[in-house]
Amino acid sequence: MSYRLRVNPITCEAHGMCAELLPERISLDEWGYPLLGEEPLDPVLVDHARRAAAACPTFALLLQRERQPR
Amino acid sequence: MSVILASSGPSAYWYLTRSTGTVSLVLLTGAIVLGGLDVQRISTPSWPRFIVDALHRNVSLLAIVFLLLHILTSLLDSFASISLTDTLVPFVGSYRPFWLGLGALSFDLLLAVTLTSLLRQRVGFRTWHTVHWLTYASWPVALLHALGTGSDVKSTWLLILSLVCLMAVLATVLWRVIAAGEKHARLGRFALAGTGAFTLFLVLWVPGGPLGSEWARRSGTPSTLIDHSPHHNSNQ
Amino acid sequence: MSRAQSTYPEQPTRTTRPPVGLPRLLAGVPAHGSLDLSEHHSLHGPLPEMTRFRRRRSELIAEIEQAGLRGRGGASFPTAQKLEAVAASRGRPVVVINAAEGEPASSKDATLTRALPHLILDGGELAAQSLGASELIVAVNDSAIAGFESLATAIAERGTPARRSARIRLVGVPDRYVTGQETALVSHLNGGSALPTFAPPLPFEHGVARRPTLVSNAETFAHIALIARHGARWFRELGTSAQPGSALVTLSGPVAYPGVYEIECGAPLGSVIDAAGGLSAPARALLLGGYGGSWVPAEHLEDLCFSAEQLAPYGASPGAGVIVVLSEAACPVAETARLARWLAGESAGQCGPCLHGLGALATTLETIAGQDAHAATRERVEQLLALVRRRGACAHPDGAARLIQSAIDTFQSEFDEHARYGTCERCLAPPELVLGQPRRTRHLSTRRASLNPARRP
Numbered sequence: 204m205s206y207r208l209r210v211n212p213i214t215c216e217a218h219g220m221c222a223e224l225l226p227e228r229i230s231l232d233e234w235g236y237p238l239l240g241e242e243p244l245d246p247v248l249v250d251h252a253r254r255a256a257a258a259c260p261t262f263a264l265l266l267q268r269e270r271q272p273r
Numbered sequence: 274m275s276v277i278l279a280s281s282g283p284s285a286y287w288y289l290t291r292s293t294g295t296v297s298l299v300l301l302t303g304a305i306v307l308g309g310l311d312v313q314r315i316s317t318p319s320w321p322r323f324i325v326d327a328l329h330r331n332v333s334l335l336a337i338v339f340l341l342l343h344i345l346t347s348l349l350d351s352f353a354s355i356s357l358t359d360t361l362v363p364f365v366g367s368y369r370p371f372w373l374g375l376g377a378l379s380f381d382l383l384l385a386v387t388l389t390s391l392l393r394q395r396v397g398f399r400t401w402h403t404v405h406w407l408t409y410a411s412w413p414v415a416l417l418h419a420l421g422t423g424s425d426v427k428s429t430w431l432l433i434l435s436l437v438c439l440m441a442v443l444a445t446v447l448w449r450v451i452a453a454g455e456k457h458a459r460l461g462r463f464a465l466a467g468t469g470a471f472t473l474f475l476v477l478w479v480p481g482g483p484l485g486s487e488w489a490r491r492s493g494t495p496s497t498l499i500d501h502s503p504h505h506n507s508n509q
Numbered sequence: 510m511s512r513a514q515s516t517y518p519e520q521p522t523r524t525t526r527p528p529v530g531l532p533r534l535l536a537g538v539p540a541h542g543s544l545d546l547s548e549h550h551s552l553h554g555p556l557p558e559m560t561r562f563r564r565r566r567s568e569l570i571a572e573i574e575q576a577g578l579r580g581r582g583g584a585s586f587p588t589a590q591k592l593e594a595v596a597a598s599r600g601r602p603v604v605v606i607n608a609a610e611g612e613p614a615s616s617k618d619a620t621l622t623r624a625l626p627h628l629i630l631d632g633g634e635l636a637a638q639s640l641g642a643s644e645l646i647v648a649v650n651d652s653a654i655a656g657f658e659s660l661a662t663a664i665a666e667r668g669t670p671a672r673r674s675a676r677i678r679l680v681g682v683p684d685r686y687v688t689g690q691e692t693a694l695v696s697h698l699n700g701g702s703a704l705p706t707f708a709p710p711l712p713f714e715h716g717v718a719r720r721p722t723l724v725s726n727a728e729t730f731a732h733i734a735l736i737a738r739h740g741a742r743w744f745r746e747l748g749t750s751a752q753p754g755s756a757l758v759t760l761s762g763p764v765a766y767p768g769v770y771e772i773e774c775g776a777p778l779g780s781v782i783d784a785a786g787g788l789s790a791p792a793r794a795l796l797l798g799g800y801g802g803s804w805v806p807a808e809h810l811e812d813l814c815f816s817a818e819q820l821a822p823y824g825a826s827p828g829a830g831v832i833v834v835l836s837e838a839a840c841p842v843a844e845t846a847r848l849a850r851w852l853a854g855e856s857a858g859q860c861g862p863c864l865h866g867l868g869a870l871a872t873t874l875e876t877i878a879g880q881d882a883h884a885a886t887r888e889r890v891e892q893l894l895a896l897v898r899r900r901g902a903c904a905h906p907d908g909a910a911r912l913i914q915s916a917i918d919t920f921q922s923e924f925d926e927h928a929r930y931g932t933c934e935r936c937l938a939p940p941e942l943v944l945g946q947p948r949r950t951r952h953l954s955t956r957r958a959s960l961n962p963a964r965r966p
Binding site for chain 1: 322326393394
């Protein structure tokens with residue numbers, strides 16, 4: 204089971220906690236908004252990603268289960 | 274009656290309820306200050322955003338824990354007959370009904386805030402955010418409760434502590450209003466007016482009220498409890 | 510009047526002769542006013558009666574699938590697939606006719622709504638019947654007064670709906686560029702702001718009142734109205750196998766007769782210009798698709814066809830049928846900067862990267878159009894383009910990035926000139942691209958665009 208990171212760009216208010224808690228995958232652009240990679244999440248990082256998603260003040264960071272490949 | 278009370282001495286619960294109440298007030302103050310730091314996005318390399326946010330959440334929870342202990346010990350204590358209803362429904366008790374009732378009111382507000390915060394994902398951001406504003410109402414109510422009900426109000430340390438907490442909350446409110454600037458000007462003016470009025474009220478009321486003579490009687494302590502027991506002199 | 514048959518066998522029963530060649534949608538289009546119900550019926554025949562529909566798959570949807578109709582709102586999504594998706598979702602569907610034409614360079618929907626409302630409404634009603642929808646909503650721009658009135662009259666003409674058919678509702682929507690976006694439109698219809706929402710859920714699943722909602726362009730519904738009458742095979746008599754049928758395009762810029770034309774899908778660009786009376790001034794490039802589309806150098810006018818496959822190598826697509834000609838007298842750098850600023854202003858302002866990124870792009874391009882255009886500025890544009898793509902809730906930043914990227918690629922020489930010498934004399938010329946101005950009445954051509962059949966791939 205693999206996961207993907209996704210952000211709701213409307214709810215995101217650039218608090219930046221996600222980048223602090225998951226620096227391996229999330230960096231911030233010059234305006235403080237998150238840059239997420241497209242690739243699936245490394246399984247080792249899933250717990251950290253969960254914590255990052257829980258820490259987001261506006262619930263903008265989403266951890267989505269990977270769909271079955273077609 | 275008073276003879277029995279005098280011979281048994283004040284119960285541990287009585288001391289515990291006063292101390293946990295005070296700690297709860299201090300922690301609540303801390304939670305508000307940290308909340309201000311959080312929303313203003315203050316952070317340093319050693320205190321990143323997620324730490325400030327987690328501190329705010331944890332200090333708030335700790336404040337609630339001490340608040341629950343404060344309520345529990347007040348129920349267990351036999352001096353002032355406070356029932357469970359009195360802790361949740363404001364102003365219906367027999368012991369200093371108004372001032373105790375303020376405590377119940379503050380607790381009700383904090384209960385709403387806590388429940389919505391714990392169930393944030395369920396209730397959604399909007400609801401959670403709206404209810405969260407009640408913290409700014411719960412704090413002054415809690416302070417008035419402490420000054421009106423508290424047995425230690427005349428002691429210097431409590432007065433100084435209350436003053437420090439008051440200044441911390443005032444500073445937080447002022448800072449938030451200034452930082453918001455034009456964006457929420459009307460809300461800012463309302464906040465400043467409210468805090469100004471509250472401070473003025475304290476300045477005018479505290480000297481003649483809790484610090485004045487016979488406050489225990491004036492605040493609604495049942496006459497049976499106003500006795501000549503040496504242990505409760507501080508209530509006079 | 511003969512009844513339409515209950516199924517569509519090899520030869521669909523026709524109550525009127527199906528049009529051969531062009532025009533199809535624009536047949537009988539009046540230069541002013543609209544076709545009323547009787548005129549519409551004598552031209553196209555009565556509305557085909559739908560058989561008892563089945564939720565999952567109706568004959569109409571099958572016919573549309575065979576016809577290969579794709580949406581005409583810009584995304585070119587297969588219409589049958591959309592209908593299927595709505596049909597497969599839970600709840601009583603809603604059909605929304607999207608005539609909210611926020612693209613300043615497009616007026617095909619304005620023309621259709623003003624002149625041929627019954628064609629659109631036919632398609633809407635047919636789709637509603639095939640889906641079992643309870644409500645049919647027509648969304649028009651607040652400023653499109655002629656279209657609004659025309660539709661209102663047409664709806665009244667059609668009378669009260671029969672017991673099983675959908676209730677028709679006419680709604681005015683704000684004039685912004687993003688209002689025509691699917692989720693923005695649904696949000697507005699749900700009583701919220703006319704701004705895009707985060708997907709999932711998409712409207713086909715949860716749209717108006719959280720019900721499965723079909724949102725399609727007004728022109729798409731017009732095509733449905735004719736496919737239902739004349740069949741899939743007829744529809745495919747024009748166009749290419751990948752893009753069958755006909756389409757409306759809005760032609761603007763230095764051509765003899767700018768306006769709305771109906772062309773065969775995949776028609777050569779040159780023949781479209783010829784149908785409009787040819788160029789009235791030498792052209793530098795063409796903007797295809799819309800203000801979120803791509804530029805194509807004018808040299809390719811002769812060998813390019815207005816089809817997705819042919820335009821793809823240029824990063825272009827037919828989009829919403831917009832063709833804007835830019836003359837050689839204009840400064841493409843200045844026009845691009847103006848366009849970038851307009852696109853930045855049309856941002857919904859909900860997503861940080863779009864709001865900040867498009868603004869920064871506009872500022873940077875204005876700097877390039879001005880004096881300072883050294884290499885670092887160009888790098889800055891590349892950097893910003895990478896930062897805005899796919900980082901919004903809707904495709905607006907992507908469209909803006911596409912436009913700006915293609916401008917830089919197409920107008921390399923002009924950009925280099927600006928880098929070396931600063932403003933050019935063409936910068937002084939009046940701007941050519943029409944941006945956000947009150948919609949002027951475009952010249953509607955009633956000429957039949959008889960074009961050479963597209964070269965089949």
